[in-house]
Amino acid sequence: MAIEKAFNSSTQLHMGEDAVNILEVIGNASFGGMEQYVINFLTHLPSDRYRITCICPYESSFTTSLRDLGHNVYITPISDDPVWRSIQFTSEIVHLHKIDVLHAHMPKAHTLAAIAGNFMNKPVVSSVHGMHFSSYEYGVTRLAKSHLITNCQEAYGQALGLGVAAEQVSVIHNGVDVELFSPNDSGNELRTSINVPEDAPIIGFVGRLAHEKGPDLFLRAAQYIHFSRPDVHFIVVGKGDMEDELRKMCVLLGLEKHVHFIGWQTKMASVYRSFDALIYASRSDGTSLVLLEAMACGCPAIGLDVGGIREIIENGSTGILVPPLDWQNISHRVLELLANPAQLKRIGLEARIRVKNNFDLASKTKATCELLRQVAFNSTKEQKGLNNGLMVPINSNGVSLNNVSAEL
Secondary structure (H helix, E strand, O other): OHHHHHHHHHHHHHOOOOOEEEEEEEOOOOOOHHHHHHHHHHHHOOOOOEEEEEEEOOOOHHHHHHHHOOOEEEEOOOOOOOOHHHHHHHHHHHHHOOOOEEEEEOHHHHHHHHHHHHHHOOOEEEEEOOOOOOHHHHHHHHHHOOEEEEOOHHHHHHHHHHOOOHHHEEEOOOOEOOOOOOOOOOOHHHHHHOOOOOOOOEEEEEOOOOHHHOHHHHHHHHHHHHHHOOOOEEEEEOOOOOHHHHHHHHHHOOOOOOEEEEEOOOOHHHHHHHOOEEEEOOOOOOOOHHHHHHHHOOOOEEEEOOOOHHHHOOEOOOEEEEOOOOHHHHHHHHHHHHOOHHHHHHHHHHHHHHHHHHOEHHHHHHHHHHHHHHHHHHHHHHHHOOOOOOOOOOOOOOOOHHHHHHHO
16 A cells, blocks of 8 residues: 555654554453454564553453463453543553553543553554544543544544544554455355255345344345345344344344344354355444455445445445445345346455455554554654654654545
């Protein structure tokens, strides 16, 4: 990516090779896109140049995964209105591990990181994982002078519109491991396990079963598709509070024999390869990891035109965009694709190329690492009073929408 390469090049001219100590302040510890982003990021950063410490709000399989990666993990309450013991504890961790920069995920983690960072005179970077940037986060950003990493242009534009200075905000889209998520002939195991005939098309949904992610829209579209193509089967991958409601909805819609709820899966590449197409019905999203993973596997996707989704899908060539909430339009487009196997295959191939060229995890991790390094470097120079023109602007990755567009 031209913009990220320019940023990294300028950073390396002025930065030493000493390891940077990063405190990851993570506002949740369940299973979702934010947590997967953190795992992906920490798995691929160069351990010889970055040392990681983590703070999470509770123990879970996610914290176990962090420790399995070799990182120290501490537990303290993380809330929108942080309690003193959490502020004091986080500040002590900054001192104990000689932290150079705090990296926050989710607004409540940003608040905690901002307070502790100010107490300890350390810089803060906050990753905005969705398509919205709120006035609440603007207040935290302004008081802490945080640097923001947004993963889509919509959040970037909102941050600028609320008054965040351009040099304090960057756009770095999410990325996926294009070697792990790649097309091949696997995928029949899932079909066999749920007794779907070999010649029956499969349409998939992947995500948390919550209103925001649109599983109800997926089932509405499934009903319409089933009316015209009763041979099609539908797979729902994920868990969430809406599951019981969705199962009842399937019965009311007459879909109970054609919709398969399979929970979360560990071998997601194989799952995507079993789909003939993915319906991405999220009502609100930034740079969706699910969508990128599916496309990297060569799975054609139909997504709602919201947030960062329009930055991932090139409509008509690497996927299909439909207006928000328009499940009937989703249904029509799926039926059109199923009736045209050549187009379906072409979209899958083009989707893979787009992700490989523009959303590779290695390049995104590198850009994020070097931004964190530069923020730490600038802060150190400010504290020592040694600026003397050596500071490198940290806005070279995403200052303007023109530059962001050029990236893709």
